[in-house]
Amino acid sequence: MTAFQEYFGETQNIIRQSVRKFIAQEVLPHINDWEEANTFPRDIYRKAGAAGILGIGHPAQYGGTETDIFSKIAASEEVMRSTSGGFAASIGSIDIGLPPVWKWGSEALKERIVPDVIAGNKIAALAITEPGGGSDVANLKTRAVKDGNHYIVNGSKTFITSGDRADYYTVAVRTGSEGYGGISLLLIEREREGFTRGKKLKKTGWWASDTAELFFEDCRVPCENLIGAENAGFIAIMSNFAMERLNLAIMANTTSEIALEQCLSYVKEREAFGRPIGKFQVTRHKLAEMATELEASKNFTYRLAAKMEAGKDVIKEISMAKNFATRTSDRITYDAVQIFGGMGYMRESVVERLSRDNRILSIGGGTYEIMNEVIAKQMGL
Numbered sequence: 001m002t003a004f005q006e007y008f009g010e011t012q013n014i015i016r017q018s019v020r021k022f023i024a025q026e027v028l029p030h031i032n033d034w035e036e037a038n039t040f041p042r043d044i045y046r047k048a049g050a051a052g053i054l055g056i057g058h059p060a061q062y063g064g065t066e067t068d069i070f071s072k073i074a075a076s077e078e079v080m081r082s083t084s085g086g087f088a089a090s091i092g093s094i095d096i097g098l099p100p101v102w103k104w105g106s107e108a109l110k111e112r113i114v115p116d117v118i119a120g121n122k123i124a125a126l127a128i129t130e131p132g133g134g135s136d137v138a139n140l141k142t143r144a145v146k147d148g149n150h151y152i153v154n155g156s157k158t159f160i161t162s163g164d165r166a167d168y169y170t171v172a173v174r175t176g177s178e179g180y181g182g183i184s185l186l187l188i189e190r191e192r193e194g195f196t197r198g199k200k201l202k203k204t205g206w207w208a209s210d211t212a213e214l215f216f217e218d219c220r221v222p223c224e225n226l227i228g229a230e231n232a233g234f235i236a237i238m239s240n241f242a243m244e245r246l247n248l249a250i251m252a253n254t255t256s257e258i259a260l261e262q263c264l265s266y267v268k269e270r271e272a273f274g275r276p277i278g279k280f281q282v283t284r285h286k287l288a289e290m291a292t293e294l295e296a297s298k299n300f301t302y303r304l305a306a307k308m309e310a311g312k313d314v315i316k317e318i319s320m321a322k323n324f325a326t327r328t329s330d331r332i333t334y335d336a337v338q339i340f341g342g343m344g345y346m347r348e349s350v351v352e353r354l355s356r357d358n359r360i361l362s363i364g365g366g367t368y369e370i371m372n373e374v375i376a377k378q379m380g381l
Contacts, residue, residue, distance in 0.1 A: 007302050012074045015056065015067070019078035022051050027082045034208045035084060035353065038200070042123075042165065045091070049120025053079070054094055059102050062114040069309040073250055073302075080254040083350050085357030086206035088251060093162035096244050097124030097170045100185055100236050104228030109187060113168055125166035127157040127188075127214055128237065137172070137237060138180040142216060144173035146223070151175070151186060153194070153219040163212030164200050166190065171214075172233055180234040185227035194219030205356035242314060244365045245322045249301045252325035252361045256294045259329075259336040259354050263287060266340060283339065290332045297321075297328040316378035319371035326362035333358045 008016070026047055034040040048054050057072040058064030080088045094117055101124075102114050116122040133140050142155025153173060157163075169188045176182025188195060198213035228236055264287065267278030277283050304321045307314050336351040337344035344351050362368045 004298065004302055007070050007306065008074060011067070012071050015071050016074040016078055018051070019053055019075045020081065022048065022053060023078055023082050027087065031082055031084050031087065031208070032348075034087065036207075038207050039210060040087060040090070040208050045120035045123060047120070048091060049118060054091070054120055055118045057095065058098065058118055059114070062102065062110065063118040064114075069246075069305050070302075073246075073305060076247055076250050077254045080251055081258065083258060083353060084206075084208045085251060085255065085354075085360070086209035089161050089206055090209040092247065093123065093125050093166070094118070095247065096126040096240060097162070097166070097168065099243070100126075100170050100227050100240055101168075101187060103239075104185070104236055105187065106224065109225065109227070113187060117168065122167040123162055123165060124168045124170065125160055125162040126240070127160050127163070127169045127171040129157060129159050131156060131158045131213075138183070138234065139178075140172055140174060140183065142171070142173050144175050144184065144186060144221070146175070147220075149223050150220045151223060151226075153186065153188070153216040153221055155216050157214040159201070160212055160214055161209055163214055164197055164210040169214065170227065171216075172237060175233075176231040182231055183233040183237070184230050185233040185236055186221050187225040187227055188216075188219065188221055192219050192221060203360075205353075205359055207356075241366065242308065242318050245318045245371075246301070246305060246308065248361055248365045249297075249304075249318075249321045249325035252322075252329040252358070253294065253298050253301055255354050255358050255361070256290070256297065256325075256329045256332040259333050259351050260287070260290050260294060262351050262354075263290070263336050263339045266343075277339070286335055286339065290335055293328045293331060297325045300324055316375055319366070319374040319378075322365065323362070323368055323371045323375075326358075326368065329358045329361060 026044065052065060053075060055064035056075045057067055060066050079091055082088060098114065098117050102110050117124045128137060130140050130142060142157065144151040144153045167190050171186050171188050173184055173186055174182050175184040194217050196215045198215065201211045203211060267283055268276055270277050301321050304314055304317045333355040337355050340349060340351050343349050346352060
């Protein structure tokens, strides 16, 4: 019986093996080249769609596969085993850009948008962050003013994953007064007049993902593209954040796990002073601490996921889990590079990439500091 088997049954293991096979065949042989090229072929989305990977956790009536949360976790962990956070984030932009559409969009909007994204024919992205706002969602400035049967949108977004090549953008806009009560969500297609994308942003990590700025200048969007009720977008955004933050915790834990596995293999091969470095107490103890922290983080994350699956309120705990998992991955990826020494600083080393990619995990989906604010408020402080 493997660790954490109580969370993963036959269905989850079948999904895990299917995604693992896809990553091994379609991704791992090319991932180093894709990292250096700062992109990967768009056709991978169609292949992932045909393999049923993109549809996991999305409605069956639009081509998805409705599953429990641990099926989604199993798939996400295997996608992350591409060793590229950028690839995982790009493939995963469907999971933050599309759910608001099929949860709150009109039936006509769902029928028009959702099937093609699940099939991998189109790409969805979520656009919330603004140049002056960061994690302060309630203070966003991009404004949409109603003009007959259209909204006129003006403003900009930044740090948008899949921002350059997405076809559909779920965009947070201000349709009402200041604060969280005046926010709505609009579906904006890439070909809309007045909508442009800036050049792809160069990042410390996540090289294989495309990240871009978005600009809206008198962009006319039909009112039928409104997702949910006007001025009710903040609630949709917050509910979307729970799953996004769980996914980031999963990414962090899988990053830690791969880094630890790399170290356990390396310390048996690398010799210093006439013996493998794994024979030195300082190395063994460091690995023991890494394994302990990872075990604690995975346990916490899985227990939280089980609460989410049961429909329980996890606002406080999801923030805790994301912070704990990313702090753990901060420590483990740092120590992994240290154990590898000079080789850990070389781009041919997996731990070098993991260390770079890891840095964004405590920032994306709400920074470490914002998570602490959420926790403190939930504690009544």
